[in-house]
Amino acid sequence: MTMDKLEIKNLNRNFKFGKQKVLKNINVSFLSNKIYGLFGENGAGKSTLMSIIADYNFPTSGEVLLDGENVHDNDNALSKIYYMNQNNMYPKNEKIKKIFKLTKAIYKDYDSQLQEKLVNEFKLNIKLRFDKLSTGYKSIVKIIIALCVPCKFVILDEPTLGLDARNRDIFYRELIESYSANPRTFIISTHIIEEIDKLVSDVVMIDNGKIVLNDTADNIRSKAYSVNGPIDLVSDYTKDLSVIGKEELGQYVTIDVMGSLPNKEVPSGVKITKIELQKLIVNLMNKDGANDN
Numbered sequence: 001m002t003m004d005k006l007e008i009k010n011l012n013r014n015f016k017f018g019k020q021k022v023l024k025n026i027n028v029s030f031l032s033n034k035i036y037g038l039f040g041e042n043g044a045g046k047s048t049l050m051s052i053i054a055d056y057n058f059p060t061s062g063e064v065l066l067d068g069e070n071v072h073d074n075d076n077a078l079s080k081i082y083y084m085n086q087n088n089m090y091p092k093n094e095k096i097k098k099i100f101k102l103t104k105a106i107y108k109d110y111d112s113q114l115q116e117k118l119v120n121e122f123k124l125n126i127k128l129r130f131d132k133l134s135t136g137y138k139s140i141v142k143i144i145i146a147l148c149v150p151c152k153f154v155i156l157d158e159p160t161l162g163l164d165a166r167n168r169d170i171f172y173r174e175l176i177e178s179y180s181a182n183p184r185t186f187i188i189s190t191h192i193i194e195e196i197d198k199l200v201s202d203v204v205m206i207d208n209g210k211i212v213l214n215d216t217a218d219n220i221r222s223k224a225y226s227v228n229g230p231i232d233l234v235s236d237y238t239k240d241l242s243v244i245g246k247e248e249l250g251q252y253v254t255i256d257v258m259g260s261l262p263n264k265e266v267p268s269g270v271k272i273t274k275i276e277l278q279k280l281i282v283n284l285m286n287k288d289g290a291n292d293n
């Protein structure tokens, strides 16, 4: 029996003949039936990593293994990985109807029923040509296909690009519904973290080509706190903790920390609250944003 484990091992990707190191010794595993949020600033390396996983791009060194097999040029492995991205790989003049048909022909067990439901929900006119669609509707066509293909690993690179609030909402709802009916692994990159943070089971964060966070969302949530109160007291209370954010307001300060809280009494006047995943990730991005190489 297969485990459906996607393993990235010692992966590096350089551009410009080694002058630009975009991915630096990436080691991360994506396990079956989880929903991963892949986060990081613009240019952090998310798309490069996703495209390498799907064999649309190649590593300078290292490998991507699916159940222990290298995915490169491996039709069997690649048939289990679907990669939705911002490139438009469909024939320009084709009607959407035809694009759906072509996809269905490639994937046995393609979910036509779900496709029809999504077409209606998103109010997509399938008689139109793909290249005539708005940015949002181009994303919608790709989202529909990504949800209907029978792949164990579905990689969504900024799926909500150009989608308005209503359509983003439909997407999140349908993603959960489809996942519940048919659990599989999703790897989703997005900059709209606050809309997706309740949906992801795991978080992988890339900063400057390196993995800086890789844990379950629950674990991360349970380790992150905001400590608020008078500057002196808060600074003292948090002095041995890993500080990921700080906001001063007059004599008061809010310091966001990660890790276990100290084994000492919380000074009176100091308030400790849990941090939202979204705030935490934004903090981490700010913290490491201008980092070394």
Ligand SMILES: Nc1ncnc2c1ncn2[C@@H]1O[C@H](COP(=O)(O)OP(=O)(O)OP(=O)(O)O)[C@@H](O)[C@H]1O
Pocket (backbone or CB within 6 Å): 015, 016, 022, 040, 041, 042, 043, 044, 045, 046, 047, 048, 049
């Ligand atoms: N084919 C390429 N040739 C040269 N440089 C590239 C190539 N592809 C990506 N890069 C560089 O790699 C870096 C990471 O890009 P990537 O698209 O992976 O980032 P990202 O995290 O997906 O960013 P965004 O959130 O903006 O989509 C960028 O500096 C980009 O210019």
